[in-house]
Amino acid sequence: MPAQIGQVSEVTGSNIKALMDAVQLTAAQSGTGGDQGVTVGSMVEVQSGTARVLGIVSAIRSAGSDKGAVMDISLVGQFVPGANGGSDFKRGVARWPAIGSPVLTVAEADAGSVVKTTSSSTVHIGKAEFNGTQDIYLDVDNLLRTHFAIFGSSGSGKTSTTSVILRAILERLPNAHMILLDPHNEYEGAFAGMTERLTLSTLRLPYWMLQFKEFCAVFKVLPESEYASEVKILREAVVQAKTLYAGIAAGAAAKPGQPAAPTSSLNLDSPVPFRLSDFRRIVNDMMGKLDNPEAIQSYLRILNRLEELTSDDRYGFMFGPQFVRDVMGEVICQLIRIPVEGKPITTIDLSDIPEEIVDVVVSVVFRTVFSFAVWSGEEGAVPTVLVCEEAHRYLWDDRSGKTISLAVHAAGQVAKEGRKYGVGLGVISQRPSEVSPSIVSQCGTIITLRLGNERDLAFVKNALPDSAAGLMQALPALNTREAIVFGQGVAFPTRLTVNELPLSARPRQKVKSFMEAWSNDTTDGGLVSRTIERWRSRLHHIRRS
Numbered sequence: 001m002p003a004q005i006g007q008v009s010e011v012t013g014s015n016i017k018a019l020m021d022a023v024q025l026t027a028a029q030s031g032t033g034g035d036q037g038v039t040v041g042s043m044v045e046v047q048s049g050t051a052r053v054l055g056i057v058s059a060i061r062s063a064g065s066d067k068g069a070v071m072d073i074s075l076v077g078q079f080v081p082g083a084n085g086g087s088d089f090k091r092g093v094a095r096w097p098a099i100g101s102p103v104l105t106v107a108e109a110d111a112g113s114v115v116k117t118t119s120s121s122t123v124h125i126g127k128a129e130f131n132g133t134q135d136i137y138l139d140v141d142n143l144l145r146t147h148f149a150i151f152g153s154s155g156s157g158k159t160s161t162t163s164v165i166l167r168a169i170l171e172r173l174p175n176a177h178m179i180l181l182d183p184h185n186e187y188e189g190a191f192a193g194m195t196e197r198l199t200l201s202t203l204r205l206p207y208w209m210l211q212f213k214e215f216c217a218v219f220k221v222l223p224e225s226e227y228a229s230e231v232k233i234l235r236e237a238v239v240q241a242k243t244l245y246a247g248i249a250a251g252a253a254a255k256p257g258q259p260a261a262p263t264s265s266l267n268l269d270s271p272v273p274f275r276l277s278d279f280r281r282i283v284n285d286m287m288g289k290l291d292n293p294e295a296i297q298s299y300l301r302i303l304n305r306l307e308e309l310t311s312d313d314r315y316g317f318m319f320g321p322q323f324v325r326d327v328m329g330e331v332i333c334q335l336i337r338i339p340v341e342g343k344p345i346t347t348i349d350l351s352d353i354p355e356e357i358v359d360v361v362v363s364v365v366f367r368t369v370f371s372f373a374v375w376s377g378e379e380g381a382v383p384t385v386l387v388c389e390e391a392h393r394y395l396w397d398d399r400s401g402k403t404i405s406l407a408v409h410a411a412g413q414v415a416k417e418g419r420k421y422g423v424g425l426g427v428i429s430q431r432p433s434e435v436s437p438s439i440v441s442q443c444g445t446i447i448t449l450r451l452g453n454e455r456d457l458a459f460v461k462n463a464l465p466d467s468a469a470g471l472m473q474a475l476p477a478l479n480t481r482e483a484i485v486f487g488q489g490v491a492f493p494t495r496l497t498v499n500e501l502p503l504s505a506r507p508r509q510k511v512k513s514f515m516e517a518w519s520n521d522t523t524d525g526g527l528v529s530r531t532i533e534r535w536r537s538r539l540h541h542i543r544r545s
Contacts, residue, residue: 020068046102048097088113162428167191170344178384183351200352363409365386370418370423386424395427427440445485472484
């Protein structure tokens with residue numbers, strides 16, 4: 001049964017203070033009316049006439065020797081009579097408590113009504129910390145439609161939490177469509193049997209699907225103001241090469257005796273094929289017509305870079321000879337998983353992709369998925385979710401002074417407009433303060449594990465609603481797999497313990513224990529030579545025949 005633990009002493013908008021005398025303080029600390037007692041983050045009930053208002057304890061401090069304590073409480077909603085005779089929780093407060101109103105612990109059944117959701121599209125992710133028994137569910141539609149973020153320091157359980165949530169969704173919805181960007185290949189075993197893993201050898205992103213800005217970035221001629229002549233050359237050569245290929249393709253497809261289809265609608269960003277051999281010839285022809293020998297350097301710069309891109313196996317997923325034909329449909333089906341065929345998540349391993357074009361790769365993936373959704377028209381594209389692990393590496397804070405990020409621009413478009421077209425976004429990072437704030441601000445649900453860095457704590461604090469302010473104080477002290485979740489995906493801001501993954505589904509651990517590894521002398525056994533071979537095979541340039 002609920003027990004009275006205090007009485008209201010001050011009311012300021014949605015925040016109140018309550019006094020606890022020595023007897024009430026002892027009852028609150030001993031857990032009378034609740035298994036774990038009343039602490040910061042606990043639910044309390046405030047009686048206001050016939051209304052039962054729910055609050056969250058944000059602070060507790062001593063009122064002086066033998067005078068009990070003072071609680072700061074944020075009011076978040078109220079209990080209303082339920083259809084089955086119990087109580088249901090409703091956000092918002094219709095009637096403010098008066099001075100002297102009693103403050104009570106919350107009954108187990110009422111606590112359950114707070115964290116439950118009436119939605120049928122839920123997945124179970126853990127247990128509430130306030131009693132250790134109450135199940136916590138995420139509303140899948142709200143979570144994905146309004147985007148989500150998962151933050152946590154290294155070792156806090158961030159990757160495992162991400163795996164728990166995504167696996168719970170995929171197990172319930174085996175025909176889902178997810179794309180996970182994995183910079184460290186951590187999720188190799190987390191989705192065994194459910195993922196299409198794309199590596200440097202299986203990923204396909206044809207050069208002609210790049211927008212012109214992305215094409216310039218690959219050719220290292222950004223910003224445009226510093227490479228104006230090179231950008232001009234690329235612009236002319238790309239349009240000519242696309243027009244030439246489109247004319248040939250249209251002529252081949254035309255019926256005998258009929259003119260070829262017009263190509264005047266082509267532009268720099270049209271995702272249509274063109275031949276690199278045509279592109280190279282056009283640049284050479286343009287260079288041959290020059291009267292000024294000094295301008296030749298710009299042409300040679302482009303031709304030399306083209307030679308690098310086409311002779312280096314690391315760029316084969318983008319500049320390989322197989323992309324002479326139109327494979328755009330195949331690329332989209334591979335990325336989004338159409339059809340799913342038992343593998344609802346595409347994991348893109350970014351670990352082997354050259355660092356200099358990771359920004360472009362992420363930009364192309366985001367833009368392709370978003371454009372496909374937009375241009376699907378009234379048919380409606382398949383809802384797709386893009387999940388970004390280590391997001392601070394490529395969705396960095398655009399105010400940081402770094403070079404302009406194409407990935408931030410493309411992801412920002414998804415963050416702002418994706419919900420209109422069925423494209424969701426997940427942002428995962430151990431350094432939230434380094435992620436673009438304009439992207440994070442669009443995330444309707446935030447799940448944060450342990451954070452210790454002051455900048456990261458301040459960043460997350462700014463995103464927290466008033467009702468969760470008290471929970472914020474616990475962030476540096478959270479245990480592994482403990483998290484605070486708030487926003488559209490849950491009924492109520494809650495501290496919880498995330499479910500533990502089975503051993504076979506845990507994210508990949510690459511580093512051995514120091515104690516274990518250093519207990520015995522290390523023998524070579526071919527380790528050094530095998531490592532050097534892998535190292536060189538990823539980095540050396542191989543001329544394609």
